[in-house]
Amino acid sequence: MKLFWMGVIPTRRTRFVFLSFVLNLLFPCNSSTDLSLQCRMIPNTMPVLEKKGDIVLGGLFSLHDMVEEQSLPFTSQPPKRKCTSVLSTLSPTRFNFRTFRWMQTMIFAIEEINKEGKLLPNITVGYKIYDSCSTPHQALKAAMELMGGEKSSEAGEKTQRNSTCNESVPMVIGDGGSTQSLVVAHFLGVFTVPQISYFSSCACLSDKKQFPAFLRTMPSDFFQVEALVQLVKHFGWTWVGVIAGDDAYGRNGANIFANEVIKLGVCVAFHRIIPKNRQQAQILPIISVIRLSGAKVILVFAVEQDAAALFDEVQRSKLTGIQWLASEAWSTAAVLSTPEKYHHILQGTVGFAIQQANIPGLRDFLLRLNPWRSDAQTDPFLVSFWEEMFQCSLGVQTESREKEGESKPPCSGKEDLGNVTNIYSDVSQLRISYNVYKAVYAVAYALKAMQSCVKGEGPFFQRSCADPGVIQPWQLLHYLKQVQYLNSFASEIKFDENGDPAAMYDLVNWQMDPNGKIEFINIGKFDGVKQQLYIHEDIILWNGNQTRVPSSVCSNICPPGTRKAMRPNFPVCCYDCVCPPEFWSNAERTTCIPKRVEFLSFRDTMGITLVAISFFGSFSTCIVVLIFFCNRTTPIVRANNSALSFLLLFSLTLCFLCSLTFIGQPSKWSCMLRHTAFGISFVLCVSCILGKTLVVLVAFNAKLPGSNVIKWFGPSRQKAIIAICTVTQVLICTVWLLVAPPAPRQLIPREEDFIILLCDEGSYIAFALVLSYIGLLAVLCLFLAFLARKLPDSFNEARLITFSMLIFCAVWIAFIPAYISSPGKYATVTEVFAILASSYGLLGCIFAPKCYMILLRPEKNTRKHLMSKAPSSKF
Structure with a gap:
């Protein structure tokens, strides 16, 4: 039986073997040829309420909540099982009056059918009802009793020994609980004995493969x-x-x-x-x-x-x-x-x-009970019902009461059920009772259909009909599935393919x-x-006598302008209402206001300062151009390759001006322009310085005997070197713009009230290549200038280039960690500062000394002075 209690679904063959074993234990048969001893039945150990009839219906009702634990010595016949309930504030009585009403409704329906005689003429319906005690094993034991129990519980031992195994009931009404019905349905299904439950609603019972004989008047x-x-x-x-x-x-x-x-x-x-x-x-x-x-x-x-x-x-x-x-x-x-x-x-x-329904006559039937009536002696449940109802004693002392020492006053015999307000006699909410009533009538209509079968037009093998004298459960099941009638309450009673109403x-x-x-x-x-x-x-009146529909949400609907922010480790219904990323809650947290957009603006103090520095650098470069142009015939300007000097000054002007593209609201075009303009301008600038450095070295080597290197570094070759270096950077920038160009991007800190608008590099590899290429040219230029720093000229430009490139490299080496660690718009400020600082370094180191000599020391701006040998520097 443990297989059923645990919910295990055995195969049909396994269930049959198991049930055969259990039945053999209950009804052991002797192999002797003595027919009187062929079948020996263990006496019924469960109280049963029964009435004889031509057709006997089984019934299962949970009048109690549990079965008393018993000590079994295994040396004598086990005593009858006793059902009880735990006395507590939840269960103030040992008897379930509501279920007892259901049981009485079954009896009422049967007696109503017998009394009217129209539905089943010349047939008397009887019943055999057990208390399943709300426990699966007790319900299974009761079902087994119904399958092979005695015809009379009052039969003596002699009659029992001299009788053969009695026939089982053709169908069972019950049980109430789904758990009990599951166990009973497994058992009865093996023998195809129909079962109609009045209160079992578990959807699992609709599976006809597991429960082929189960039906119910209770919806699934x-x-x-x-x-x-x-x-x-x-x-x-x-x-x-x-x-x-x-x-x-x-x-x-x-x-x-x-x-x-x-x-x-x-x-x-x-x-x-x-x-x-x-x-x-x-x-x-x-x-x-x-x-x-x-x-x-x-x-x-x-x-x-x-x-x-x-x-x-x-x-x-x-x-x-x-x-x-x-x-x-x-x-x-x-x-x-x-x-x-x-x-x-x-x-x-x-x-x-x-x-619900109103069943006429049921209340009077319920109130008929009285323990002093002659027919009450056969009702094993009436004593418990009466004593619990009136809290008196009928003189029947049970073992449980002896143990608990209970003492109640004797019943007077004048107790009247009509004077007691109790759920038993309350017929205002007949719902489950109505289900019991319908179940009994469904069986009656099935029996009527069986009795009305015309010979030769039956539903069974070779169009045969069922034998009314020997009702086979599987035949009754067939007719039950076909039941369809309209009762006196205008309700249509029928079962679908799953046995559900x-x-x-x-x-x-x-x-x-x-x-x-x-x-x-x-x-x-x-x-x-x-x-x-x-x-x-x-x-509707809700909890707390409220007319307003109660709200039950993990999070309220977010107001307009806000969005859902999921809570970690919570279901999707739980979230916080937050503003969209572009918005920020006001101080009162009643509405969302747009976050301020933060970028390096022309209106910011920082932006104005950088613009001023940029324009000042450009203006200074133009002044230098003007000075050089006015003094283009002087030795200093001519000696240092005036063409490269003017090109270098032009590129420095571009470097100063390209910093302006980093200021202002980023856009698609400004982001692409600022990085490419910066990369190309600085490569042009460093290329010019590289060309000037090579000129210094070539000029010195050209004075050595037998040297013809000067022919390899004429003006055309210098321009070619600058062009090649610059075009290389242009190609890198072009590929960058085609593959993954820089674009504007919003950086939205969650806990801040601003949005940072900046330019995303697009391809970090391309950005690194642009900087690396500039760095490569700068390092090469620094190395060559360093080699030419001690050449014996009164005015050696190599020293100036060396200092300028040292400053240039120092600025951009410091720029990398500063750029990475700077938050938001300050990363842009860092980049602009590096551009301006390196541009000023080049302009100051290379051209400031020359302008000083041109403007303030004109006496040294002579060919004689430049050609004179100056002492070498230790630098």
Whole structure:
């Protein structure tokens, strides 16, 4: 049996072997030829309520919550199993009055059919009902009793020994819980014995491969989940908690719900299970999770006992402000709606309940019970019911009471059920009772169809009909699947291909009346056939007696101008509303304002300063050009290759001016211009200096005897060298612009109120090549100038070039780490500063001494002075 309890699905052959083994244990058969000993039955160890009839229907109802633990010595016949319940604030009685009403409804329906005689004329329907005690193994044992139990529980031992194995019931109505029905359905399915459940809604039971003989008058949880999902969608809740009972009903239903709402973009804040032991220490963590999650709408998918355990702890923890969603198992449960301690936390609860009906005559039938009636002696459940109802003793002392030392006053015999307000006699919310009623009538209509079969036109082999005298369960199952009738309540009763009925739910709202009692107000319905939800929002009262729909979102909808910023390690429904990257929140955090754009502007103090320095450098270069032009015939200008000097001054002017392209708002064209202009201008400048250095070296070597090197470095060759060096840089820049050109880019610091607008280099390799090429020419020029620094001329330009290139190289070597470490627009400032500093270095070191001599020491600007030998410098 452990295979069934653990939910393992064995093969059909394995189940048959297993069940054969169990049946052999229950009904061991002797191999003796003595027919009187051929089948020896273990006596029935379970209390049973039965009535004889031509056709006997089995029934399973959970009148208690558990089975008493017994000590089995294995040396004697085991005693009868006793069902009980734990006395607590959650279960104040040992007897489930609601389930007892369901059981009485089955008896009422059977007796109604027998009394009218129109549906099944000349046939008497009997019953055999067991208490499954809300436990799978007890439900399985009861099902086994129904499959081969005694015909009379009062039969003596002699009759039992002299009888053969008795026939089983042709079908079973029950059980209530999905977990119990799973076990029973596995067992009965092996023998194709039809089972109709009145309260098992687990969607797993719709699988006909596993449960071929299972039907139900209770809709599948697939439909209930669809209704709940549409409810969540309708009210726009995106942050919903899920709490489930630890059974097949709770776990399967909650899992389906969670999977479906996620498809709609709803996030499940948490998913917790109510433990079956219902201990406070096990439920407290659920309360903590509810508080921490911030979810205001929580679905409880559990049976009423588990829900009561949760809400008892919710009430004890003073957790309020939660909008509870109820699954149909407790959406109209009196155990939760009656106690006043739950009213303040459950008022406003919304949930789905199966449709109700008014069954005429049922209340009078329920009130007929009396332990002093002659027929009451055969009812094994009446004593417990009566004593729990009136808290008195009928003189029947049980072992459990002896152990607990219970003492109740004797019953007077004047107790009247009509004077007691109790869920048992409350017929205002007949929902599950109506399911039981429909299940009995479905069997009756199936039997009627079986009895009405015309010989030769039957549905079985060779168009045969069933034998009315010996009903085969598989034949009855065939007719049950075909049942379709309209009952007196204008409800059509039929089963689909999965054995499920048409799903119709009432949407109920728990509202408190002026007397402080909870009423179930119908606020809508769900049509499972059309998959349509209908809601009357204007009559809903939410938790806290509010008319406004509660909000349950992890994060509110972001206002216009803001965007969602996901929270790390949180579901997608949880986010912070932040401004777009280009915006910044105002001081009051009520709106977003554009961030200020930061770049090296012509209006900034820094930009104005750099522009002034740039123009001053250009102006100074023009002054030098003017001085040189006016004194172009003087020895100093002529001796230092005036053509290269003017070209160098022109390139320096370009270097000063190219720094202006780095100032102002970056654009596509300015970004491309600033880097290419900078690279080409400086290569032209350094190439001219390289040409002047080569001239100095060639001029010295030309004075040596036998030297003809001067012919290789004439004016045309100098221009060619400059052109080749410059064109090489132009090619590098052209490839750069074609492959990955520089472009404007926004740098948006998250915690700053500004946007940095700068030029992205595009290709860092190309940018590095441009700088490296300039550096290569500069180093080569420095090396050659250093070699020519001690040449014996009164005015040796090589020394000036050496100093200028030292400054140039020092500036650009320092530029690289400064550029990398400078944030935002200051990287651009660093680059402009390097351009201006190196340009001023070249202009000052090379041309300042010459201008000094031309303007202030004209006496030295003579051929004689320049040709005279000057002492060599130690530099």
